[in-house]
Amino acid sequence: MTGQDIHAGTLIIGNGFAGRTVAHVLQDECLIVERGEKFDIFEMRQRYLEMDQGINRNTRLRDIYKSRHDFNVPEDLGGDSSSEYILIDGGCSNHWGGLSFRLSDHAFKQSDDDFSWPFSLSQLRPYYRRAEQLMRLCADERDPEQRNPIALIEGAGKWHDALAGYFPAAYLGAQSHNLSLNDTSAHGAERQGRCAGAGECEICPLDAKTRARHIPSAAPIINSTMVDRLLFEGNRAVKVLCHTEHGPVSITFDKVVVAAHGVESLKLLVKSNLPPATPRDLLGHHYQDHAVAELVCILPGVSIPFFEASTHTQVVIPELSGVHADIEYTTIALMMPPHESAIAAALDLNKLNQWKLHDAIMETGSLLCLYVLLEAPPHWDLSMSYVNGKFSVDFSNYHRNKMRYDEIVTIIHSRLKALGAIPLQAIARKHYLHKVGTHHLVGMLGMGHGRRAVAGPDFRLKGTDNVFIAGSSLFPRCGSRNPTLTIVALALMLGEQLRGRAMGHSAGNP
């Protein structure tokens, strides 16, 4: 495979959820080129288990994704970021992903045109519904987003009952699973989605996690081939130049979908001889991610049913979620007992000194650990750049604005008190003060009608005739929700448009 020896009608760069889903719609009319090696979860898990157990778990997890190819090295996002990404067949959701939100109404109801979606949430809903089937969602029947799951989460009722006195609207977040149980009972079909529940979803021992490869597609895939740049003739991209372990390769095409992960898509576009009408100066701007605050509260009188569900998920608490100062935040509760310092802080020493040990121990079963996902909104304009082969992220606007999150933490503590819960304010962990990032790298190639958009409403890179963007880098606004489900929904929409048969609505159509 050397020289210019391959041609594709539609070339898709990246076999993650975005590229794979576009290929799913296009069927065999396309070719996928993927820089990562093939991913075998069982091999990965074995490698993980054989590592020195004394090494930090996160370090071990990172190490199993190291590529044998020199060109497969993800960028370091810098000390201000806790986000990272992996370069492996199937993309980042092999490691992260699972909790499957739709984006909120707020993310779609923008007053600022610069960061408005080019279609409404209701127009995206049919694609969400299809995406939820493709991702094999299991969901709580109380989920307010009118999900279209394959299965219902078992055990959700125990959580509803336990939290009803404080958070009556709480529900278990939808999760994606690929497992099918060969269960012949009356509920056999509905029980699909049971999680092995190892708490190590990234390297699940039963491969219960939905991965990009579970999206059916007949498209051929070329692995271990990294697209370095596009070559344009006028407004039309005609060729990609690739690195492989056997040397350079070029691929020609009629149209190309760039779905190579936000950071890598940005890099390959910056390296390309883009047409003059493409807004090169906007590439990488308005990067969005999520910051985190970790809070703990006591729910007096409640025995929390830790672990009691058929999947490893989190409890979404609408009562502690909302929008403040145009910053969206979502609070989720962990389904496992809180960390040691939280338990220590909550201990009732008086009871222990009075030998009321049973009472003191049982009270720790009323502790709930909360994670607040805080939006870093697009108007803060965190920006990525790639200049002279050097990648960097400018977080200065983040640090200028992050104190706004203090107000949100105060609001949540106040709400907890108003609801009768006891927040342990002294042990709140304000991770946002130091770093931003939950691996949700969103918005660097935003779409829309606005002046700051890089891609048009038809997913096409501005100024080009045949270059389309897929993935979370498209989001003009993400809010505080995890992006994977929306990535799949958008990729379905793009795929339909590329096939010229959109689903009966005009928004987002070319």
Added chain:
Amino acid sequence: MRRRNFISLSLLFLGGSLLGHIATKRQLTTISAGLTEGFTHATENIRLDRLSHNLLLKMLNGQLSDDDRIQLTRELIVPNCHLYIPDNQGRHFGRPGFFRVTP
């Protein structure tokens, strides 16, 4: 002279040890009485085998303080979390079945 001093000091040391022993014995007797009166009943069904002697003595004397919180968590709360997490001992991080629904 030296021998006389040595013998005097030795007698003093032995006397002190004896007094200390008597005092400890009295304390233990008091504690023992306390145990029989209520502590055994109060700790019924609670695992104390991980609890250090130091913490146990503080608890018996009602002298646990903020400095003891982390140690109490490790030695008392975690070993007894089966009281509010069913079948806690049957589950370990990284093994299937960590999350499950019980009837």
